[in-house]
Amino acid sequence: MSDSAPPRRLLDPGAPTSPRLRAMLAALRPSEPTDEADERIEARIFQTLAEEAAPSEQPPRRRSTG
């Protein structure tokens, strides 16, 4: 194989890969976000940003009693 030639994917049928390795890689194909997950992440991001933007509350100073 030349260094610049694109190698064949191990998942390709007919690629020199053991069936076990091919099955393992196939099981790990990337997932996609659902619309609900998309909404949850978006809400959490902007909640985090809002919390970070809000001035941190200082605990009230204790008055000296003496």
Added chain:
Amino acid sequence: MMLPSSDVVTRGSAAHNQALLARLYVTHLREVWRWLSTLGVRDADIEDAAHDVFVAAHRSLASFEGRSAHRTWLFSIARHVAIDLRRRTQVRRERADEAPESPDHAPGPDRAVEVRQAQTILDEVLAQLTEEQRATFLLYELGEYTGADIAELMEVPLQTVFSRLRRAREHVVEQSERLSTDGKETPP
């Protein structure tokens, strides 16, 4: 998304950055998710990881100089989030048995077992690769990115992508065959 348009607010202001982040989110969430999933972040952790990517991006917006495309920049953040998460997961796994995936995201029981086994074996096999070889291998073999796309994402020459890929897959094929042989029961 109820955020001001970046056209009507001062560049670099908090409102501008939020509007820019909102645009980045809409444009890139699906791919950020795909990168995280491809790089080995488990389904149960991807929402947290995606949140971390965009919050980290927001924190770095002020210092983003536009020397790379937003997509490349986000990929770099996602890769670091995935690496960090993997290290923390390894530490957690060493301390206690891994908790099961949350039912909200977990695939069916058979599929979950299959995925967990495959992930465990692949984690073991890929552990000896450099982070660059690992990412290149996963993006190419699982993410189905082309060499040119990986070169753009990782900001390296195409030749480097193929050389990393070649070393990684030689290692993976050799190690997975060894694991496969080790796992076979010897006949009496």
